[in-house]
Amino acid sequence: MLYHLLFLSVAGVIVSAQNVGNAPLRAIVKLSSPDGRDVHGNITLTQLEGRVHVEGSIYGLPPGQYGFHVHETGDITRGCISTGSHFNPEKKDHGHPSDEVRHVGDLGNVEFDMNRFSNINFEDKLIALYGPHNVLGRAIVLHEKADDFGRSDHPDSRKTGNAGGRVACGVIGIL
Amino acid sequence: MIPSKLEVLVDFGPTPDKVTVEKTLNYLNAQDDVQQAVFKNGAVMVETVLPSSVVLDMVIKTSGKRAVLQGYGDSTSAVAMVSSKCTTEQVLGVIRFTQTDSVLIADGSVDGLTPGLHGLHVHESGDLSMGCSSIGDHYNPLSSPHGSPADPPSERHAGDLGNIHADEQGRARFRIFDSVLQIDELLGRSVAVTQRADDLGRGSSPCSKINGDSGPPIACGVIARSAGIFQNAKRICACDGVVVWDEKDRPLAGKGRRLKDDKEQTGSGKCGGKTCCKV
Numbered sequence: 001m002l003y004h005l006l007f008l009s010v011a012g013v014i015v016s017a018q019n020v021g022n023a024p025l026r027a028i029v030k031l032s033s034p035d036g037r038d039v040h041g042n043i044t045l046t047q048l049e050g051r052v053h054v055e056g057s058i059y060g061l062p063p064g065q066y067g068f069h070v071h072e073t074g075d076i077t078r079g080c081i082s083t084g085s086h087f088n089p090e091k092k093d094h095g096h097p098s099d100e101v102r103h104v105g106d107l108g109n110v111e112f113d114m115n116r117f118s119n120i121n122f123e124d125k126l127i128a129l130y131g132p133h134n135v136l137g138r139a140i141v142l143h144e145k146a147d148d149f150g151r152s153d154h155p156d157s158r159k160t161g162n163a164g165g166r167v168a169c170g171v172i173g174i175l
Numbered sequence: 176m177i178p179s180k181l182e183v184l185v186d187f188g189p190t191p192d193k194v195t196v197e198k199t200l201n202y203l204n205a206q207d208d209v210q211q212a213v214f215k216n217g218a219v220m221v222e223t224v225l226p227s228s229v230v231l232d233m234v235i236k237t238s239g240k241r242a243v244l245q246g247y248g249d250s251t252s253a254v255a256m257v258s259s260k261c262t263t264e265q266v267l268g269v270i271r272f273t274q275t276d277s278v279l280i281a282d283g284s285v286d287g288l289t290p291g292l293h294g295l296h297v298h299e300s301g302d303l304s305m306g307c308s309s310i311g312d313h314y315n316p317l318s319s320p321h322g323s324p325a326d327p328p329s330e331r332h333a334g335d336l337g338n339i340h341a342d343e344q345g346r347a348r349f350r351i352f353d354s355v356l357q358i359d360e361l362l363g364r365s366v367a368v369t370q371r372a373d374d375l376g377r378g379s380s381p382c383s384k385i386n387g388d389s390g391p392p393i394a395c396g397v398i399a400r401s402a403g404i405f406q407n408a409k410r411i412c413a414c415d416g417v418v419v420w421d422e423k424d425r426p427l428a429g430k431g432r433r434l435k436d437d438k439e440q441t442g443s444g445k446c447g448g449k450t451c452c453k454v
Contacts, residue, residue: 028303030302030303030304042304072400073399073400073402074254074397074399074400074401075254075399075401075402076256076399077244077254077256077269078243136301137253137362137363137397137398138399138400170303171301171396171397171398171399172301172397173300173301173365173397174299174300174301174302174363174364175301175302
């Protein structure tokens with residue numbers, strides 16, 4: 001009996017260790033501009049319980065708000081355009097990160113300051129580093145305009161937030 | 176040889192010229208290594224055992240039109256754009272992965288290499304924050320020694336994909352089958368091409384059992400999710416154009432493009448496992 005208990009506990013340790021190994025808890029994105037613009041940054045994603053902490057900095061845009069989304073694929077072979085649409089596994093309309101109706105990839109806007117820096121530090125409850133909302137191997141895309149969160153009259157508002165072209169992107173990799 | 180399915184988008188214009196489409200299909204279908212080529216849903220669908228870059232070149236040459244690979248494989252597929260950030264050389268390539276029932280297929284084209292063999296490995300991390308020096312060791316979930324892709328899982332790293340061969344122009348084109356790696360475990364990790372040949376764990380160097388004495392990675396990229404055939408509804412974006420290494424039949428990088436010869440790469444790690452250049 002004691003032997004069995006010991007065996008079970010050892011097996012339990014091995015299983016949990018494997019789970020940690022198989023489900024990486026941290027990820028990183030190196031953002032860059034395929035068009036050669038001087039826009040770059042590193043952003044880390046840390047899986048917490050029921051949410052992901054997104055943290056990092058980006059350099060290179062004038063002061064203002066810019067759309068910041070997880071896109072469906074991480075295919076950057078044709079620049080940021082080949083990363084597909086916003087990551088939207090639940091087929092919802094585009095929205096604000098705090099909306100009920102939003103794409104999983106809708107992370108809202110990031111703000112750049114007078115020194116062309118954006119310090120990023122927020123948490124999101126929908127993206128994840130495992131499971132159906134897993135963003136590993138997908139892309140983070142920084143857009144050229146502000147995301148209107150699906151609230152304007154523009155025809156693209158409910159699809160993309162009318163955030164315009166894609167300035168920089170990078171593949172979300174295991175850290 | 177296990178064939179792959181390719182969805183090639185050709186810039187035939189709004190009303191495709193039948194003669195050009197037929198000519199392209201006939202050329203492809205006449206190739207021994209092409210099982211089938213058809214025009215479907217506005218794209219050329221090719222089932223082939225050829226590397227995708229070879230097929231793309233054939234389509235571009237025969238049709239005289241621009242073309243891009245829109246989808247690859249009919250199940251889960253992945254793609255990594257590998258590049259070096261070195262100022263002294265420029266290695267660039269695209270490596271695609273698709274899973275079949277029996278094997279993983281790695282299909283790639285890499286330019287700018289020194290002629291000869293170069294190691295190809297999947298690394299455990301997809302961290303490019305310090306270029307190829309931050310991607311970690313070879314992906315090795317079983318803690319095995321380094322080996323050949325033909326070795327059993329206990330005697331190779333899962334990420335050991337052996338060597339690729341660069342021709343005189345510095346271009347390596349390959350289509351590798353691997354029965355150990357699974358596509359799902361690749362996503363978010365990285366793939367790297369090394370400076371030298373991988374001795375497959377058979378050499379006398381102490382690095383042989385670690386990285387095949389293959390030197391530092393000289394080009395790498397994160398393995399990303401990509402669209403399989405007919406999974407990407409978006410067609411060519413007018414603002415986009417064609418990726419450079421898809422539209423040319425000469426290497427994007429290589430002899431004449433390199434600023435200086437890249438023989439003097441200095442690896443700082445014990446087995447030259449660090450980056451090829453300062454980042």
